[in-house]
Amino acid sequence: MIRKHSFRGVMAGFATSALALAVSAQAFAGTVTTDGADLVIKTKGGLEVATTDKEFSFKLGGKLQWDATNFDGLRAAAEDSPFDSTFNTYIRRAELSIEGVAYKNWGYGFTLEHDGSDDNATEFTDAYFSYDGLDFASVTIGRFGVDYGLENTTSSSWITGIERPFMYDYLNGDEDTNFGVAVKHSGDNYGLLAQAATYKTEYNDGDTDNDESFGYTLRANWAPYMNGTDVVHLGANFHSNNPDDDRARVRTRMGLRSDGDDRLAFTDTRVTDKDIEWLLEAGAQFGGLRAQAEYFSRSISGKSTTGTSQDVDVDGYYAQVGYMFGGVRGFKAADGKWDKPTEAGAIEVFARYENSTIDGDASAVSTNIIAGVAPVSVNDEFETSAMVVGVNYFPTKAIRMSLNYVDYEVDNVNTNASLTKNGKTYKVEDDGQAIVGRLQYVF
Numbered sequence: 055m056i057r058k059h060s061f062r063g064v065m066a067g068f069a070t071s072a073l074a075l076a077v078s079a080q081a082f083a084g085t086v087t088t089d090g091a092d093l094v095i096k097t098k099g100g101l102e103v104a105t106t107d108k109e110f111s112f113k114l115g116g117k118l119q120w121d122a123t124n125f126d127g128l129r130a131a132a133e134d135s136p137f138d139s140t141f142n143t144y145i146r147r148a149e150l151s152i153e154g155v156a157y158k159n160w161g162y163g164f165t166l167e168h169d170g171s172d173d174n175a176t177e178f179t180d181a182y183f184s185y186d187g188l189d190f191a192s193v194t195i196g197r198f199g200v201d202y203g204l205e206n207t208t209s210s211s212w213i214t215g216i217e218r219p220f221m222y223d224y225l226n227g228d229e230d231t232n233f234g235v236a237v238k239h240s241g242d243n244y245g246l247l248a249q250a251a252t253y254k255t256e257y258n259d260g261d262t263d264n265d266e267s268f269g270y271t272l273r274a275n276w277a278p279y280m281n282g283t284d285v286v287h288l289g290a291n292f293h294s295n296n297p298d299d300d301r302a303r304v305r306t307r308m309g310l311r312s313d314g315d316d317r318l319a320f321t322d323t324r325v326t327d328k329d330i331e332w333l334l335e336a337g338a339q340f341g342g343l344r345a346q347a348e349y350f351s352r353s354i355s356g357k358s359t360t361g362t363s364q365d366v367d368v369d370g371y372y373a374q375v376g377y378m379f380g381g382v383r384g385f386k387a388a389d390g391k392w393d394k395p396t397e398a399g400a401i402e403v404f405a406r407y408e409n410s411t412i413d414g415d416a417s418a419v420s421t422n423i424i425a426g427v428a429p430v431s432v433n434d435e436f437e438t439s440a441m442v443v444g445v446n447y448f449p450t451k452a453i454r455m456s457l458n459y460v461d462y463e464v465d466n467v468n469t470n471a472s473l474t475k476n477g478k479t480y481k482v483e484d485d486g487q488a489i490v491g492r493l494q495y496v497f
Contacts, residue, residue, distance in 0.1 A: 137482070271291070307316060334350075
């Protein structure tokens, strides 16, 4: 069972341990010896201790992301003053991670994460071990984030925008596992991944027979062209979920996080018997110029609790282009993902357009998109779109400063209706804007 702990308590314990270690070091300063191979200690990018024969290693790392968000429109429908400008500051992520190697081929990792937009939850998001002693593949077992899609596989520290494209909200394949087994084969410019795992479910009516769902994920990535930091990347992903009559909802935050963490809900399939999705990815970088796009399609088949059909089809894409001054993005071809800039002091500007369509049976379409907002017609499809422009500044390899502007819109929202809250009446809106800033430190 995964236990959630007080973030304050966890950090206090960590600080106490660090203080005790420092005091101990002062009290017993002297020669450091080892009972095995010589040690190499690195402090650049976290604390890492490794033996020179690479048999053992230990690395302590982490990140802090502090966000400030100002947004309005449809995403603010649940606020005290619906649709009006709303300002939040909160910790988006705070992580402490430990990873390493024992006996050369056995790896391990733990990540304790606090998510400020998820009910102030602090939990072990990663807890796994791996084996690299096979000639053809590595094996990972436990709880971990699966490689799925170009922008999702890229670390949250080094994604282009402050948030990933909202199309990932519509997908299941990018979800972290409860428990999984992944097998990965990779070369200098490609990777092949297969994973089987269990996941958290969406069922929330007290049915304890559906506490986990099972699924499998496939990913293939290939860089057909590589020349220094210039690269062309292609990838394909497939995910199939065995819902076991679980609930399948199509929801999104439209790329906007807040301390309220509200989402727009478009469809709700209560008894799901099939849920599959495809995701295609492409990217290229030449000098400071970088472009990428991804396309997905998801098909949900099921019915309501009374037996009415609730099938849903979702598809969409995003396209993005950016330019970096004073550096270029790193790229890990075997993993198919972008990395941090190669140089400190780099500045990156980018623009991204996103569009997705949700087409569901009338019985599956939600009549409460958010806070009482209704669709124009349950027989029409929803179209969600957004334009995101932003700038990233990397003054050092550990610090990132980002500023994004988001302009979004949702079709099939009844803007002729009104909401009444706290004695005031507000006209429903189907669009909105946001300005989001982030300060990040990674070690």
